[in-house]
Amino acid sequence: MKMKSKSILVISPEQSVWDAIENAVSDTPDVRVDTEASTLSQINGKAVKMASDYDVVLFQTSDDGDADINAIQALAKDRANGTVLVAMADDDISLSQARALNHAGVDEVLPISMIGAEIADQIVKIDRASQAAATNAAPLGKIIAVAQARGGAGSTTVAVNLADQLQGRNKSRVPAKPGKVALVDLDLQFGTVGSFLDMDEQDTLLQLALDGTIPDATFLGQSMTTMHNGLSVLAAPSKFAPLDSLRTDQVAAILDTLRQSHEYVIVDLPRALVGWIEAIIERADELIIVTDISVSSVRHSRRLIDFFTIDNVTLPIQIVVNHEKKPLMQSSLHREAAKALERKLDHWLPHDPNAANAASDKGKPLSSVAPRSPLTKAVARLAKTTKADFQTASSKLNS
Ligand SMILES: Nc1ncnc2c1ncn2[C@@H]1O[C@H](COP(=O)(O)OP(=O)(O)OP(=O)(O)O)[C@@H](O)[C@H]1O
Ligand SMILES: [Mg+2]
Structure with missing residues (x-):
């Protein structure tokens, strides 16, 4: 009042x-x-x-x-x-x-x-x-954090290609200006976003970790790489950086700065639950957990959900089941997984090694190497529902 x-x-x-x-x-x-x-x-x-x-x-x-x-x-x-x-x-x-x-x-x-x-x-x-x-003030961009239920579950595939789909295509030959989506690889030690997008080495995060400065818009603008379609990317360092060498306030500043100038900020999370994760989760508008439905992955996803919702009970969490196309009828295994996670299994990405390998061989997003493949189409659907969910949420807020 x-x-x-x-x-x-x-x-x-x-x-x-x-x-x-x-x-x-x-x-x-x-x-x-x-x-x-x-x-x-x-x-x-x-x-x-x-x-x-x-x-x-x-x-x-x-x-x-x-x-x-x-x-x-x-x-x-x-x-x-x-x-x-x-x-x-x-x-x-x-x-x-x-x-x-x-x-x-x-x-x-x-x-x-x-x-x-x-x-x-x-x-x-x-x-x-x-x-x-x-x-x-323009509304702040949405922060979407992407986590994995196990190593190799496909979180980087989702982060990179969701960011690419949300940014959209650039049909012109002229590279687009930095656009509406930022992709940040905070898998500090093992991040592979740079190689998924065939980028030159980028040691911005290492530099921040070493000198302890708080990045601002100018610094990030100069350090991030802009892809042909306008997607801005902050890659993980190519050299080893201790996980705790970044501080919470630095991570917070990266996200706060990027969400002022982008509609979406997609964050590829590290597997380890380091202290500065809190800065991401506090700000996140959505968490995506990429998993399969093996018992161990579902258990780990449940632990992640519990951890991330301790201080943020209302955080929307989407489960993406990778390597499985959407079943016509969910099996008892699927139903048990959904029950254990207390969430519907709404998003499915088919096992599609042809498209995944073509993308990693060329160092390009799925949309440019295999635009009609089942995996690309499934990620496009994920991007569409993500956008629609945010639009529904904001119209509810404004009504
Ligand atoms: N749906 C899929 N079909 C086929 N191959 C896939 C699929 N999703 C991911 N892959 C492949 O699986 C491998 C691991 O994927 P990715 O790097 O995205 O996983 P991750 O969870 O980020 O792993 P990491 O633990 O290394 O961070 C990659 O070679 C990727 O191309
Ligand atoms: Mg990864």
């Missing part, structure tokens, strides 16, 4: 900070200031609910940068449209710390010494800009 007058929540353990803000806005009409004697990370759960009632939330950063970032992400994700998040940081905050706050969802970072005479002007300015942005 939005309050009529402008409301400000100040989260800081220091009385002097509250006083400075209250004094600064005391002459501005219709402004209410509430205070919370705490740090953002300590009142995380509560703050998420509170924030959506305020026009501006000002919080003082703490010494624990990671805890701040996690709390900001939770808060930024759930805030109502137009709630402005302002961090009050130490005066000697570094540029990279400020950018990390920004990437996590903070609208403005102000040095704490400025929290005085200028704060009222700052709040009005930030509020106006944010309202305008909220009205004009």
